[in-house]
Amino acid sequence: MKKIAKFIALTAMIATSCALNGEVLPTPQTTGGMPLMQAMQERKSQRDIDPASTVTKQDLSNMLWAAWGITHDGKRTIATAMNRQELELYVITATEISRYSAEDNTLTVVNTGDFRAIQARQDWAKTAPINIALVVNTDKQQRDEFQNYTAGAASHAIYLYCASAGLKTTVRAMLDNKEVEQAMKLGENQRLLYIQTVGR
Numbered sequence: 001m002k003k004i005a006k007f008i009a010l011t012a013m014i015a016t017s018c019a020l021n022g023e024v025l026p027t028p029q030t031t032g033g034m035p036l037m038q039a040m041q042e043r044k045s046q047r048d049i050d051p052a053s054t055v056t057k058q059d060l061s062n063m064l065w066a067a068w069g070i071t072h073d074g075k076r077t078i079a080t081a082m083n084r085q086e087l088e089l090y091v092i093t094a095t096e097i098s099r100y101s102a103e104d105n106t107l108t109v110v111n112t113g114d115f116r117a118i119q120a121r122q123d124w125a126k127t128a129p130i131n132i133a134l135v136v137n138t139d140k141q142q143r144d145e146f147q148n149y150t151a152g153a154a155s156h157a158i159y160l161y162c163a164s165a166g167l168k169t170t171v172r173a174m175l176d177n178k179e180v181e182q183a184m185k186l187g188e189n190q191r192l193l194y195i196q197t198v199g200r
């Protein structure tokens with residue numbers, strides 16, 4: 001009896017800690033939106049983002065799914081060489097840095113605080129509400145050209161989603177990598193390629 005009670009208590013504890021660790025995002029809207037050809041026509045880099053602007057959790061969920069959602073046979077919205085699926089997405093906001101998990105549609109906080117000033121060299125990106133860091137796991141994919149393709153494809157999906165949703169975005173490669181990698185608590189096997197800023 002005691003063993004069963006212990007098991008139930010342990011299971012409840014694990015369930016609670018899982019719920020606390022990851023914020024569940026709204027279910028991504030995987031139909032509708034602007035016609036594809038029109039979104040392609042309207043895609044562009046925009047830097048005049050209002051620091052007071054906000055991005056809804058629904059839009060955030062949709063754009064993360066567009067970039068890296070799971071669609072067919074456990075595969076993704078974008079192609080990856082040999083299906084290595086080496087991409088990892090982080091979201092940098094005014095209050096925290098979180099890691100996205102497409103499997104359970106959650107954001108898990110990896111660091112608390114406003115790190116927007118160190119994740120950008122350009123002033124307009126230091127105050128924008130959302131920044132999506134595109135990171136690759138170099139254990140999963142060793143070849144640079146394939147890593148670069150993966151991050152580029154995900155960035156383009158974010159561009160198209162933003163065009164469709166009326167959001168402003170620009171991808172950035174001009175970064176102070178060391179500082180931001182530290183804030184993101186990246187390991188030796190994680191390579192930061194770009195950060196994509198989003199707002200209105």
Ligand SMILES: Cc1cc2nc3c(=O)[nH]c(=O)nc-3n(C[C@H](O)[C@H](O)[C@H](O)COP(=O)(O)O)c2cc1C
Pocket residue numbers: 043044045046047122170171172173174175
């Ligand atoms: C790999 C890559 C890196 C970029 N890095 C930056 C950057 O650090 N800062 C920036 O303001 N724009 C950056 N851009 C955006 C380009 O300047 C922009 O795409 C280009 O001027 C063409 O404009 P468009 O995106 O509106 O077509 C980058 C774009 C790419 C593809």
